[in-house]
Amino acid sequence: MTSLDTAHDEGPSARSGASGGTAAEIVFDSVTKRYAGQEQPAVDNLSLTIGAGEICMLVGPSGAGKTTALKLINRLIDFEEGDITIDGRGVRGENVTALRRGIGYVIQQTGLFPHMTIAANIATVPRLLRWDKQRIRARIDELLELVGLEPEYAKRYPAQLSGGQRQRVGLARALAADPPVMLMDEPFGALDPITRGRLQEEFLRLHARVSKTVVFVTHDIDEAIKMGDRVCVLRQGGRLAQYDPPDVLLARPVDEFVADFVGADRGLKRLSLRRVGDLHLLPAPSARAGEDGTAARARVAEVGYETLILVDDDGRPQGMIGRDSLNGPVNASDARSIGVFGRLDMPLRDALSVMLSQAGSHLVVVDDDGRLAGLVSADLISAELAGTDASARAFDADEVPT
Numbered sequence: 001m002t003s004l005d006t007a008h009d010e011g012p013s014a015r016s017g018a019s020g021g022t023a024a025e026i027v028f029d030s031v032t033k034r035y036a037g038q039e040q041p042a043v044d045n046l047s048l049t050i051g052a053g054e055i056c057m058l059v060g061p062s063g064a065g066k067t068t069a070l071k072l073i074n075r076l077i078d079f080e081e082g083d084i085t086i087d088g089r090g091v092r093g094e095n096v097t098a099l100r101r102g103i104g105y106v107i108q109q110t111g112l113f114p115h116m117t118i119a120a121n122i123a124t125v126p127r128l129l130r131w132d133k134q135r136i137r138a139r140i141d142e143l144l145e146l147v148g149l150e151p152e153y154a155k156r157y158p159a160q161l162s163g164g165q166r167q168r169v170g171l172a173r174a175l176a177a178d179p180p181v182m183l184m185d186e187p188f189g190a191l192d193p194i195t196r197g198r199l200q201e202e203f204l205r206l207h208a209r210v211s212k213t214v215v216f217v218t219h220d221i222d223e224a225i226k227m228g229d230r231v232c233v234l235r236q237g238g239r240l241a242q243y244d245p246p247d248v249l250l251a252r253p254v255d256e257f258v259a260d261f262v263g264a265d266r267g268l269k270r271l272s273l274r275r276v277g278d279l280h281l282l283p284a285p286s287a288r289a290g291e292d293g294t295a296a297r298a299r300v301a302e303v304g305y306e307t308l309i310l311v312d313d314d315g316r317p318q319g320m321i322g323r324d325s326l327n328g329p330v331n332a333s334d335a336r337s338i339g340v341f342g343r344l345d346m347p348l349r350d351a352l353s354v355m356l357s358q359a360g361s362h363l364v365v366v367d368d369d370g371r372l373a374g375l376v377s378a379d380l381i382s383a384e385l386a387g388t389d390a391s392a393r394a395f396d397a398d399e400v401p402t
């Protein structure tokens with residue numbers, strides 16, 4: 001299966017924004033799919049709404065009906081019970097070709113045409129739509145840049161690319177005519193963790209630029225949590241187990257099946273969803289060299305700390321000075337190294353990891369310019385998790401034996 005059979009009649013230049021079309025809301029309304037000869041439905045009475053421009057991650061055990069649910073949207077698989085609407089229009093009432101014009105489709109094996117260059121692969125749909133040559137060439141350049149490939153790749157053949165590069169081309173091809181809906185079935189599944197991570201980041205950056213509604217199937221719960229605005233967990237038999245934003249899924253799994261599925265380390269996973277900059281940082285007493293040590297010492301004592309942060313004239317931390325050394329003018333030679341700094345865009349999970357690996361109960365955080373922004377403590381992190389969801393802890397205590 002390839003995305004050849006998806007066709008799109010409008011390019012980005014035909015739409016409102018320079019870098020992206022509109023997104024569409026997708027609604028599953030009591031959809032049931034039974035394959036011929038199967039007693040159990042593959043998708044059972046599935047109802048959910050995917051907001052326009054959202055990324056919905058579809059997860060669940062093998063055979064739970066993820067691929068089936070995805071293919072019902074562009075009618076690669078037909079169904080009789082219930083309906084799926086895209087911006088209010090039932091997919092079963094649409095002409096299949098017209099329907100697929102608005103849907104990009106990316107699969108794990110990319111389905112690139114081996115005898116065609118990368119440029120020709122990407123141009124598949126625009127050519128079907130009879131775009132003029134110049135517009136197609138411009139679109140190829142734009143897409144290669146968008147997915148992070150050098151322009152010279154346009155002339156190569158798929159066999160001359162790495163797996164990750166082929167995956168990028170598959171993505172570029174699906175994006176070519178700027179469809180409002182993207183369906184992705186384990187698109188990064190075959191890649192090593194580093195390449196996968198890079199493509200995930202790139203896809204998120206891309207999604208922030210071009211507004212699209214994305215339904216993304218994955219086996220990888222970490223990928224689902226990282227990428228999804230919402231995560232849809234299916235259980236065997238294609239029944240919906242839970243449909244929630246990642247943080248809610250981790251904080252309040254509805255039952256033991258979902259709790260098992262998201263993993264026993266879901267508390268740590270929640271930490272990867274938040275960044276240091278999301279916290280209300282603790283104030284850090286600081287002073288420059290030569291300032292009055294007694295006054296500085298009083299400020300440190302006032303907030304109950306043992307150390308002062310020595311900063312330069314621009315407010316960049318240079319070291320830590322113990323409270324007891326603060327006599328007379330603040331002296332740079334009394335300072336000891338701070339170690340690794342925290343940064344505002346650092347996930348809390350990484351911040352905690354740094355704190356565990358170096359002495360001291362606090363992490364010194366700097367802003368984008370390297371200036372002192374404040375402190376993080378382990379208490380602050382756990383208060384953040386507890387504060388945002390007290391009921392999550394009740395579930396921990398009552399229902400999941402540890």
Ligand SMILES: Nc1ncnc2c1ncn2[C@@H]1O[C@H](COP(=O)(O)OP(=O)(O)OP(=O)(O)O)[C@@H](O)[C@H]1O
Nearest residue numbers: 035036038042060061062063064065066067068069
């Ligand atoms: N063409 C078919 N005919 C009959 N049964 C099918 C067909 N395709 C899929 N099934 C069955 O439907 C169920 C759901 O399959 P589906 O491919 O949607 O699962 P999945 O969640 O994508 O699994 P995986 O994670 O392994 O890709 C499975 O029990 C599968 O055996």
Ligand SMILES: [Mg+2]
Nearest residue numbers: 066067068217
């Ligand atoms: Mg599948």
